[in-house]
Amino acid sequence: MKYSGLRVIKEALTGHRGWGPAWRDPEPQKSYDYVIIGGGGHGLATAYYLAKHFGKKRIAVLEKGWIGGGNVGRNTTIIRSNYLLDGNEPFYEYSLKLWEGLEQELNYNAMVSQRGILNLYHSDGQRDAFVRRGNAMILNGADAELLDVDQIRARYPFLDFENARFPIKGGLAQHRGGTVRHDAVAWGYARGADSHGVDILQNCEVTGLRIEAGAIRGVETSRGYIGAGKVASCVAGSSSRVMALADIRLPIESHVLQAFVSEGLKPVLPGVITFGAGHFYCSQSDKGGLVFGGDIDGYNSYAQRGNLPTVEDVCESGMALIPALGRARLLRMWGGVMDMSMDGSPIIDRTHIDGLYFNGGWCYGGFKATPASGMCYAHLLATDTPHETATAYRLDRFRRGRMIDEKGVGAQPNLH
Ligand SMILES: Cc1cc2nc3c(=O)[nH]c(=O)nc-3n(C[C@H](O)[C@H](O)[C@H](O)COP(=O)(O)OP(=O)(O)OC[C@H]3O[C@@H](n4cnc5c(N)ncnc54)[C@H](O)[C@@H]3O)c2cc1C
Numbered sequence: 299m300k301y302s303g304l305r306v307i308k309e310a311l312t313g314h315r316g317w318g319p320a321w322r323d324p325e326p327q328k329s330y331d332y333v334i335i336g337g338g339g340h341g342l343a344t345a346y347y348l349a350k351h352f353g354k355k356r357i358a359v360l361e362k363g364w365i366g367g368g369n370v371g372r373n374t375t376i377i378r379s380n381y382l383l384d385g386n387e388p389f390y391e392y393s394l395k396l397w398e399g400l401e402q403e404l405n406y407n408a409m410v411s412q413r414g415i416l417n418l419y420h421s422d423g424q425r426d427a428f429v430r431r432g433n434a435m436i437l438n439g440a441d442a443e444l445l446d447v448d449q450i451r452a453r454y455p456f457l458d459f460e461n462a463r464f465p466i467k468g469g470l471a472q473h474r475g476g477t478v479r480h481d482a483v484a485w486g487y488a489r490g491a492d493s494h495g496v497d498i499l500q501n502c503e504v505t506g507l508r509i510e511a512g513a514i515r516g517v518e519t520s521r522g523y524i525g526a527g528k529v530a531s532c533v534a535g536s537s538s539r540v541m542a543l544a545d546i547r548l549p550i551e552s553h554v555l556q557a558f559v560s561e562g563l564k565p566v567l568p569g570v571i572t573f574g575a576g577h578f579y580c581s582q583s584d585k586g587g588l589v590f591g592g593d594i595d596g597y598n599s600y601a602q603r604g605n606l607p608t609v610e611d612v613c614e615s616g617m618a619l620i621p622a623l624g625r626a627r628l629l630r631m632w633g634g635v636m637d638m639s640m641d642g643s644p645i646i647d648r649t650h651i652d653g654l655y656f657n658g659g660w661c662y663g664g665f666k667a668t669p670a671s672g673m674c675y676a677h678l679l680a681t682d683t684p685h686e687t688a689t690a691y692r693l694d695r696f697r698r699g700r701m702i703d704e705k706g707v708g709a710q711p712n713l714h
Contacts, residue, residue, distance in 0.1 A: 334357070554603070558628060
């Protein structure tokens with residue numbers, strides 16, 4: 299079914315009886331050419347591009363829970379391409395361009411909103427670093443603009459500009475950045491993949507990988523054995539667990555990241571802002587809630603919930619930037635499990651096992667990467683060569699000393 303404004307009107311006038319399920323609920327087949335483990339944003343996008351753009355058939359996405367139940371439905375919905383390093387910036391800019399055409403591509407309203415993102419700076423040194431980053435972005439075809447205090451004050455008058463410890467001195471804006479309704483991304487890709495013949499198998503946990511003579515043969519699942527020509531792991535925070543089934547130890551640790559949403563408020567925050575003197579970022583959802591977050595909890599965990607010291611830390615940073623935040627009531631908070639890599643950058647690569655591929659290490663920035671990650675992973679699966687924007691995301695870069703350490707903090711996953 300094609301979605302359109304006319305269709306909405308027609309359904310409204312006829313009691314909404316014409317809407318069918320957005321994707322099928324098929325039984326697993328005995329085998330597939332491509333088995334993608336993980337029905338998050340990246341797994342579903344990979345399946346969609348593999349079927350639609352590379353014309354591949356016999357594809358299944360295996361999801362242990364339900365579509366959208368992982369980080370794709372837990373993140374703070376921010377998209378941007380404001381990176382500094384060569385390995386990252388072309389990839390994230392490619393992703394932003396894919397976001398810009400995604401709703402037409404999928405015929406699905408994902409509420410892509412390019413309301414802009416503003417990274418605030420609070421010192422001269424930080425300004426110099428942001429100028430450098432902005433120049434790197436422009437050199438890679440992205441947009442970037444350095445804003446002074448007056449320009450920021452005109453848009454965000456309620457910030458604490460004169461804060462004694464962290465006065466706001468300016469900010470780096472990317473006007474094409476913004477937010478996207480996160481679970482609509484999962485649903486849109488699921489619907490698109492399904493319409494191209496992909497089987498989406500929910501409640502189907504991969505519990506084992508069958509490997510014979512150095513090649514993958516299939517996967518053991520909670521719904522029985524499924525044979526596979528190629529198996530692509532795409533399980534974000536569960537990466538270490540799934541790859542351990544093939545005895546592969548990853549340069550990744552799993553950590554919890556929390557997010558928060560306030561009660562609904564009248565429109566107050568026109569874009570996404572980030573605090574430069576602590577870790578705090580905030581936007582306002584279309585329902586009116588202030589959606590915000592900060593640092594990861596800082597210890598290894600697979601639990602999808604966090605702890606109070608981090609809540610305090612995030613709220614302190616928020617109050618230092620927006621004192622009025624203290625008047626808003628917190629509606630909900632939750633956690634997601636992040637696949638934190640040692641240099642803070644992702645991995646999209648083959649493994650030493652024939653037919654087994656890995657996509658992960660997205661840390662807390664993988665939502666914005668969803669379209670490019672899906673396209674690049676599909677490219678790798680279909681052609682066995684890396685996509686031109688993802689050539690740096692190799693597994694062996696840690697051994698070769700080719701880290702992509704955007705923050706420059708070293709092998710400290712909790713700091714990336
Ligand atoms: C609180 C929070 C805020 C964030 N904010 C942002 C942001 O603003 N911008 C941004 O770019 N990124 C953000 N992120 C990061 C982003 O959400 C993730 O990097 C990204 O969603 C990970 O890719 P995914 O969507 O495929 O993951 P997921 O949705 O987690 O998908 C992985 C799936 O694999 C499934 N799975 C695991 N093990 C198995 C198994 N054995 N068998 C079958 N299935 C399995 C899981 O159930 C899950 O559904 C945030 C994350 C969190 C938690």
